Each structure stands twice: as structure tokens, then as C-alpha cells.
Amino acid sequence: MDANEIRSAYLSLMAERGHTVIPRAPLVPKDDPTTLFTGSGMQPLLKYLLGAEHPSGKRLADSQTCLRSQDIEEVGDNRHTTFFEMLGNWSLGDYFKSEQIPLFWHFLTEVVGLDPNRIYVTVFSGDPANGIPRDDESADIWTELFTKAGVSADRVVLLTEEHGNEVGNQGARIAYYSDKNWWSRSGGPDTMPVGDPGGPDSEVFYYFPQVEHDTAFGKYPHQNSDGGQYMEIGNSVFMQYAKTVEGFAELPKLNVDYGGGLERIAAASIDSPDVYRISLLWPIVQKIEELSGVGYDDNTVAMRVIADHIRGAVFLAVDGVVPSNKEQGYVMRRLVRRAIRFAHQLGVQDNLLTQLVPVVADLYTEAYPEVAERRETVIAVLEKEERSFRRTLGKGLRELKRLGKTGETVTGKDLFKLSDTFGFPVELSAEEAVTRGMPMTVNWRAEFDGEIEAQRARSQASTKLGATVD
Ligand code: ATP
Ligand code: MG
Secondary structure: OOHHHHHHHHHHHHHHOOOEEOOOOOOOOOOOOOOOOOOOOOHHHHHHHOOOOOOOOOEEEEEEEEEOHHHHHHEOEOOOOOEEEEEEEEEEOOOOHHHHHHHHHHHHHHHOOOOHHHEEEEEEOOEHHHOEOOOHHHHHHHHHHHHHOOOOOOEEEEEOHHHHHHHOOOOOOEEEEOHHHEEEOOOOOOOOOOOOEEEEEEEEEEEOOOOOOOHHHOOOOOOOOOOOOEEEEEEEEEEEEEEEOOEEEEEEEEEEEEEEEHHHHHHHHOOOOOHHHOOOOHHHHHHHHHHHOOOOOOOHHHHHHHHHHHHHHHHHHHOOOOOOOOHHHHHHHHHHHHHHHHHHHOOOOOOHHHHHHHHHHHHHOOOOHHHHHOHHHHHHHHHHHHHHHHHHHHHHHHHHHHHHHHOOOEOHHHHHHHHHHHOOOHHHHHHHHHHOOOOEOOOHHHHHHHHHHHHHHHHHHHHHHHHHHO
């Protein structure tokens, strides 16, 4: 199954099982000034999970477009993208563990057709100090499903990632972890404020035996290791408890919040540990290969960055964001300019966006009609951003080279100049400096922010002066 087929199969299955399929929320959250982007399927539905009645009922499902600018540093690895889709289903006081876990299992093994032997899971180990029991209920459901499929279902108690790294999962199908398998809005059971809901979650991983475990991330592999063999493909949160002054009490209304990455499930379905090989990303990579005349295998990180960033920027433009110097617009600018910088390195000197944006748009036209509707605007917005950055890119790079030659420590003031004169997002200049091995002041970020502040004060003063002269 390709990624588009997986998305529609998931939504059809959920509809068959009595869920209302709701449209995705835009990437810029409505009425929520606390966060720049929609970063999960749960985020737009939080108030319903906290008790408000949803107009579409108690069973909901969607595919939510997400943007996690906090994952920008992770882009380049084989499984993180800043933009991705999260398949989600919710029970608002309706079904619970005994329906959710078999439903997800059915989707993975019967609908997508994943090999049950390659599926590994985690459950909550319990918190004796807070009187919260171990989630054996979920573990027992998993055991039954694995056993029926003829797969061994051994259990291991690992508690933390660190301990897991020391001892490994020893092949155990079901691993118990503590805080890693606890969901609340504010961390583990100890740090949650009284009144807040929380609960155990159960994560599902796909195992890639063809990947060699990277011991830089710990001696032995286990579900929650970053060593590369296990990729998290979905997570079911069971909102089961509320913290009270007397401790944890079972909630009168139990909710399920499930979210699973479409790209990762699609990667599992083609047995690829690299998400960029899926049908929603590979055509973008191929176009980059064509434009640059070089191959993915030798330029993996650069091509991943370009593909991811442009895809994210396209969806931001579809949702009405334009590149600017603040908030969502700034993140969009960072994505576009960083992609252009990487493309420049691969020898693509011009028209990256004109040529790449239509490829991205084509991939999403069927699933998201708004992509087709806004196609021309999106191309225009992104082309304009490329034109403006291309004008100064070469000069900025020469300035960086010059700075490097002086051997002097790069300061926030230098970075400010690169940003103000050449339009280099500060994070991009810092990244350049690091790759070029240039020494930087410890406080470059604070120094840079200080320069921005000073510039703002200067422009305010001149506006005031202008007002009195008029
Ligand atoms: P990871 O530990 O791999 O970063 P996460 O714990 O941040 O994942 P969740 O917040 O539980 O992930 O999100 C639910 C699902 O969304 C994950 O199981 C994964 O399949 C997917 N997902 C999360 N972050 C990304 C990302 N940056 N790119 C692609 N898929 C992602
Ligand atoms: Mg993450």
C-alpha cells in the first residue's frame, strides 16, 4: 500500500467502526496564542478530551497535518520530518483499551499487512508511590493478539531508556517503561497539578532487522532506543486517571487518544527504515536528484532536508502563512532558506521552488483539495521568497567565508549583520559557522537578540521623531 492508500484505508476503517471522520485542522491553530503550530492530532481536540461535548459525537478520526519546528534539528535522520501527517482516532467516553488495541492491531496487520513478527510494543510499568497500577490490562490484550498470530509475547520490565540501553529488551515483545509510557499535559505523575487528567499509554514500534544497532545510543537495542532498529509508529493514550489531593482516582469518563505517523506506517509497509522512500516523499527526492544531477545515496542529509523543508513550506503556504520575520512566518522563512542553502550546495543555483513545489502539490491534490485550489498562490509566495534570498545568498556566503578567514570568534553581532544585510536566518548562519569549524562566542544567541532589540528601539525612536517633525 502506498501512503495515500494507507490514509484512505485508515479513515474508511474508522468510519466503518462508527467514527466520524473530521477534517484536518490548519497548521496554524485557531484561537490558541500559546503555540505556533498544530503539532499533533490531539492538540485541536484537547478541549473535548477535557470534557466539552464534540458536535460530531464520541468517536472521531482524522489525518492531521502536523508541523513540529522543534524537530528541525532531527531532520536528516531517517524518521523525523518537521511536517508529517498523524492518523488519529478518539473515543470521548466511549470505547477503551479492549477496543482500541485490537482495532490498531487489525489496521496494522490486516489492512496495511505488516508482519506481526516485526511489531513490538510498550506499556506503563506503574507508579507504586502514587498508587497507580501497572497497565497489565493493556499488556494482556497485546499478549492475546500476539499469541493468536502465533508470535511469542514475552515481557520485560525496563522502566527507563537508560536502563533499557544497559540490558536491552532481550527480544521481549512487550516492554514496561515508567514515565515514557505516561501521558499528561505536564509530565510524570509527580509533577502534574491537582485536577489534571493523565494516564498510561501504549506505543507500537516496527522492528527493522536489516538496520545495525548503533551502540552510540546504548549497549543493547530495545523499543525506546535511538539505535535505529525500532521505529515508533503509533501511540494510544488512555486517559484514565485524575490527580486529586488524595492521590490518583479513576476518571468517570475514560478517553482514548491515538496518534500514529502516516509516513512511518507507510515506511514500515514497504519495509524501509527510511521514511523518505515512501510515495509522499520519494518523488520529491527524485526531482532533487534530477535538478542537481547528483544522487541521494551520496547526499542523503541534504536531500532529506530539502524535501522535508519544502513540503512543510508548501503546507504552510496552503494554510495562509507567508514568509516573514516573526512567528509562523519566520519558521517558514527558515525552512525555505535552509532548503535553498542546501540546494545551492548541491549545485542547484536557481528556481528550486518553481520546480519542486508543483511536485509536492501533485502528491497532495487528491487527499487535500485545498492544495489544488491554492496551488498558484502557493507557488507565487514561495517563488518570491526564493528570489529575494537568492539575491543575497552568494554575498552572505562570501561574508561567512571572510569571517572564517579572520579566525576571529564569531559573535552575535556578526550573525546580526548576516541576518540584517543578507537575510540569513540566525540559526542558518550559526549552523554554517559550526560546519566550517569557526569558533563562536558562548552567548551568540543572547548577543544576537540584543542587537535585534537595539534595532527595534532605534526604529521606534526614529518613528517618534518623525511624528514630531510632521
Ligand atoms: P519520536 O520519539 O520518534 O520523536 P514522539 O514520541 O515525538 O516520536 P508522538 O508525539 O507520540 O511521537 O507522536 C505520535 C506519532 O507521530 C509517533 O508515533 C510517530 O509515528 C509520529 N511522529 C512523531 N514525530 C514525528 C516526526 N517528526 N516525523 C514523522 N513522524 C513523527
Ligand atoms: Mg519526538
